[in-house]
Amino acid sequence: MTSPLTNVTPIEGIMDAFSFYVFSGMPAHLIHVPDMMLMNRDEVFNKYKDVVKAITEDDLEKFSGPWSREETLHKVLRDKVKFATLSHRWLDTGEPTFQDMSESQKDMSKNPTGYAKLTKFCEKAGEYDCELAWSDTCCINKDSSAELDEAIQAMFNWYRSAAICIAYLANSSTTLDFAQEPWFTRGWTLQELLAPEKMRFYGKNWEPLSEDLDDKHPRDSATPSKDEISTPITPSQPDILTAITRLTEIESRDLVSFSRGIDNVHQRLRWASRRTTTRIEDMAYSLIGIFDVSMPITYGEGQRSWFRLMEIILQQCKSWEIFVWAGEWSPYSSAIPRSPKGYEAFDIHNSTELIKALNMGKVKGIVGETPPGLRGDHAFAMTRHGLQMKLPLLDVVFDHPNQSATIHGWTPGYLRRSESRDLHVRVTCRQRESNVETYRLGIVNYSPSGLAWRNREYEIREGPLLCFFFTLDPNDRSWLRLQTENVIVIDHKGTPVRCGCSFETVYI
Numbered sequence: 177m178t179s180p181l182t183n184v185t186p187i188e189g190i191m192d193a194f195s196f197y198v199f200s201g202m203p204a205h206l207i208h209v210p211d212m213m214l215m216n217r218d219e220v221f222n223k224y225k226d227v228v229k230a231i232t233e234d235d236l237e238k239f240s241g242p243w244s245r246e247e248t249l250h251k252v253l254r255d256k257v258k259f260a261t262l263s264h265r266w267l268d269t270g271e272p273t274f275q276d277m278s279e280s281q282k283d284m285s286k287n288p289t290g291y292a293k294l295t296k297f298c299e300k301a302g303e304y305d306c307e308l309a310w311s312d313t314c315c316i317n318k319d320s321s322a323e324l325d326e327a328i329q330a331m332f333n334w335y336r337s338a339a340i341c342i343a344y345l346a347n348s349s350t351t352l353d354f355a356q357e358p359w360f361t362r363g364w365t366l367q368e369l370l371a372p373e374k375m376r377f378y379g380k381n382w383e384p385l386s387e388d389l390d391d392k393h394p395r396d397s398a399t400p401s402k403d404e405i406s407t408p409i410t411p412s413q414p415d416i417l418t419a420i421t422r423l424t425e426i427e428s429r430d431l432v433s434f435s436r437g438i439d440n441v442h443q444r445l446r447w448a449s450r451r452t453t454t455r456i457e458d459m460a461y462s463l464i465g466i467f468d469v470s471m472p473i474t475y476g477e478g479q480r481s482w483f484r485l486m487e488i489i490l491q492q493c494k495s496w497e498i499f500v501w502a503g504e505w506s507p508y509s510s511a512i513p514r515s516p517k518g519y520e521a522f523d524i525h526n527s528t529e530l531i532k533a534l535n536m537g538k539v540k541g542i543v544g545e546t547p548p549g550l551r552g553d554h555a556f557a558m559t560r561h562g563l564q565m566k567l568p569l570l571d572v573v574f575d576h577p578n579q580s581a582t583i584h585g586w587t588p589g590y591l592r593r594s595e596s597r598d599l600h601v602r603v604t605c606r607q608r609e610s611n612v613e614t615y616r617l618g619i620v621n622y623s624p625s626g627l628a629w630r631n632r633e634y635e636i637r638e639g640p641l642l643c644f645f646f647t648l649d650p651n652d653r654s655w656l657r658l659q660t661e662n663v664i665v666i667d668h669k670g671t672p673v674r675c676g677c678s679f680e681t682v683y684i
Contacts (some may be wrong), residue, residue: 177440186229187236193249194228195221203334204323205315206259206308207277209298214277214315220308231256257595258339259308260301263368263375264293265346265358271313296382297342304340304376312364332371332436339370340390348379351419360423363453363462369420370434370466377416391416392432394531414661424450429682436468438489442519443498449520459515460485482515487558496552496621500642501662503648509682510657511563517585551621562683567618568627568634568653569646571676572601579604581645583616583666585675588635597673599636603645604661614648616655617664618682631679641666644684655682 198221208215208223215223225297231252239251241638270290274388276282284291291495294311301309335341348357369375375392378384388394394415417428444466453459460481461473469488474481482505488499490512499511501518513519556565572581603619620633620642626635643664647655 177264183652187231187233189245190249190253191225192230193246194225194253194257197250197253201333201337202259203310203315203330204326205274205317206310207294207315208299209302209307209309212277212295212298213283215308220257227256227395228253229322251605254337254339257308258306259310259337260297260304260306260367261335261338261341261372262294262297262309262311262344263335263341263359263365263372264297264311264344265362266313267293274317274319275316275470277314281661285483293344297344300376300378300382301343302339306339310334310338317669319628321443328461329464329470332367332468335368335371336373338372339374341368341476343368343375343377344582345377345379345385348380348385349383351385351416353379354419354423360420361451362456363448363451366447367462367465369426370430373433373435386416389415393481438465438467438469438493439565440497441467441493441495442500444517445498445519446522451516457481465621479507479514482506483512485665486512490558490563494554494556496642499620499644500663502660505659509558509562509684511558521661534605535623543597551623559683563618564681564683566679566681567620567644568622568679569618569682570634570643571639572617574603576605576608581615581664583636583673583675585636585673587671588674598670599666599668599673599675601643601664601666602662603664605645605658606661607659612647612650616646616648616678617666618644619666620644627677627679632677634675634677635674636666636668636673637672638669639665639667641668646656646682655680657672657682657684 188556198217202217202220205214205216206220207213235252235256236245236248239248239255243251266288270287272282272287272290272294276287281680282291282294291312294314298309300509312327317323343359345354345357345359347359348354354360355603373392374390376389377391379385386394387390394417417431420426420431421428427633448463448466450458451459451684455475456478457473457475461484463488466472467485467489468486469492471484471488486506487509500522501513502521503518504514506512506514553566556563558564568585572583574581579602581603582603583601585597585599587597589592603617623632623637623640625639626634628635643666644656645660645664646655647658648654
């Protein structure tokens, strides 16, 4: 990048916008690609301030659109001072560290494999006209707790702001290898897949896995031109987005333009359920950016990190879909799974109707029925006594050997009960409480219109209904939730069935 003339009056607001971009929107350290030296934010600002001062109103005009001048300035700055990010699976040993890269004379013989990967990444970044590059291996000073905390909290934004994210899938030659690619099993790479606006995937020996310059926007004509890409092309089928969707269940709209936050919380937790991290705390910290939440970083807290993340999400999310999980509880709450693995217990393919409800799809034309998004107790809250929630508790008989709960109901008739009708619900519960004979199913996504006769009866219409399994604690006579290995669903269709219930506030 050539240096423009220095005695140019910058356009109004550009230097303030540049300062904000560098000190609030860029990583604390970046690699200067031409010489492979680390630069801090002050050095980046001073090196490129003359480039920014030379930006003209004509430059801004090229980025004009239905957005504010501030947004236009940001877009221009991202184009003029580009940086690339690396997404990869760490080597077991041999990755260059921050300290290694800070040395004026680098000993590349010490970590030859790691340096070779970093050098290749910088080479690819340069092909996308990026003079700056960022890798999580060597651009974070992990001796500084403040810098490490900032990196974890801001990493989603850095991947989103990057001009290009270079994804290195070392075990793949084509998309057909994705099922065995470790990159798709790691916790941090979920964020690195969703956050970037533009990505390029490379496989073994740094061969590109597609003919596209931006794999999130196939056939995109963005720079650089094909003549500028020196690496030969390896064609593959199916295309990358299709292959990723098949493997991960992440739809292409989320791959291309992911919107962070707690929307579709169950779906996003299910994505995380198939991934692992080396440090147990990272399973929570790697999701901070995806859910757009903030929490203190405390390595050494173990499983409490996951509890804290879920507690924060529960405070913001008032949709019952967050409770569609099964398996082991958190040591700190029976309302929270021990890990995201609990969300994998739900068989997504065999329960399509519940998925429709989870997705808050269009309401079926049932007179008096409550829309899925309005069902359940939206005032549930975490308290010092546990999760507080109002539920209709249905009377059931539990057959422990057969792992089945029976609801003794009846079909409602005019002024009287009609014929009896039993519903059987699969409940896989290995937990046994001595001297317990009373069990209840608590409907999480209940319809207020289903409550009848002073809330002492509940009318089950079309399902599916998500349930918790309770027993009566013999000590304090309160309802105790029991741990189940399956997501309990009443999936009734046909004539409505009414049954006895109590409508109560429970603490889980």
